[in-house]
Amino acid sequence: MELGTKSLTVYELLYVIGIIAISFSSIFVRWSEADVAVIAMYRLYLTNLLLLPLAWRYRNELFRLSPRQWGWLTASGAMLALHFLLWMASLRLTTVASSTVILTLEPLMVMLGSYFLFKTKASRIMLIGMFIAIAGSAVIGAGDFRLSGTALLGDALSLLGTAAVAIHMLIGKKLRESIDAFPYNFWVFATAATFLALYNIAQGNSFTGYEAREWGIFLLLAIVPTLFGHYLFNWLLKYMNATAVSMSVLGEPVIASLLAWVLLKEALAGYQLVAGAFVLFGVWLFIRFGDKAEKPEPKPREGETSFDRTETGTV
Template sequence: MRESLSRASERLNAAPALLLTLTALFWGGNAIAGQLAVGEVGPFTLTFLRWALVSAVLWTLYGAEVRAVWPEVRPRMPRIVLMASLGFTAFNALFYVASHQTSAVNIGILQGSIPIFVLIGAFFAYGSRVGALQAVGVLATILGVVLVATRGAPDQILSLGVNPGDALMLLACALYASYTVMLRSRPAISGRAFFTLMAPIAAVTALPLMLFEAGSPGYRAPTMTGWLVTLFVAVFPSCLSQLFFMRGVDLIGPGRAGVFVNLVPVFAALLAVALLGQAFAWFHAVALALVLGGIWLAQRGAAPEAVPAIRRSS
């Protein structure tokens, strides 16, 4: 049995397409986990517990690597704390709050806007050139996002308004894009060590949010289902996804690996329909096509150095 598992692990470790497809599947599953968490574990409690569990696992495995590079990263800790707060704590907290107010289908499609936010952020932060194809891609993705946010009636946006959950998810995407843009100037250490360093920072910065939530009227401690959801997001969208993604990048490079990120909204929508029975309306299909098409155009029009590689924490 042990030998069979070892051979299976070796085959998986040498199969970048499978590794990266599983990564996207697990990240898409996070949208389902957010829905299942409603009423079972608070969004801020889930955020804190997620990163606390991830920290315990990663530090056991890779803490020595972080200690070895500590003299290099210590002077840059304020920036690293900001990155963890934006990309890990704030993104996940808003993600799980949004899950209380919108569907997993919407969350998955809106999450597809992150690469476009990264493109825009890279332009303002580093002056990265935006070509014609990229501009068309940005517009297509924005139209897809508007279709989702207005439930297929963009001409009635003023009268309908925007679902608060969709608005929170877009804010979460913008914050995660800010973190991604900042990755360009992260310390020159391994991705594994950097992730191990960021996880406990995320747990610490999420602790005040959890304490605030715990002191709020009507707070309920996590149920058994809540703990199972927490365990799922700690193991699959967090640890395994990050490790699989880093290995995929090592095997085929960040550019080709980044294409697999486009599968996240597809998997999220499919899982939401199959597992949660959520409706998939015509405007979801059109929006998904616009978002994926926009990302495809933006990537085709990007110079290799224009957009930083994306390391997700969904």
């Protein structure tokens, strides 16, 4: 499932598809009446169920992992589970605009982490694009931020969930250097779902007895924002730097707010639409120049050429 030759146009198209896909996540969660931990668990288990037909093709890669890689896969899955648990819970306490706009802090967290861990630097135009997008996102959510009651708790949960997914993204960036997209996604989703299952058992949440409508929402979450969103972004981590991929969340408040306006009847002012245009422009600047911020090649040691070096791929 890896492309042999990098085509920037193809990657940008897939990136946009991923942004649209993840924007439906908040809508589906708001439609469901199940506990958020149950929603997240079945979302991931059903995703892996849909991926099973490909498992035989990748049977060797699925189990050809070092103990160190298994350990970091577990950590990545734990962070993804924590992200879903906290962020989905925030959607029950605050508006879609407020919850998703806080996610725009993710690329800042990832950029800082990439700099310290991978020595990845952002270009000036990438920083400008990020600033434009974050400023526009802040405008979108400004009218919905409420510093009291359950809304404040919802905002705090979204912030903690953002930190969790940033850590997940940084771990994934390193692991994807040596693990193909399918085994990485399959095991991360399975691990995250299992952590959520243990949480549901501890909380006494029911695993059965849901109406057909709920199962339909679980399936939609597996197909749209997970397969065409998270899976796609994890696949792109091998071809784009982690900060550029994490910038996808800056487009989510725009599309999610529009969807909430149409489908959930949440208010959306004209100035928020204008801010949305600025967000999309900032995201476009970032993804257009995101490939220029990759980690530089290490200098060869004395007597060694670039062809002599091999990637260990472990963290």
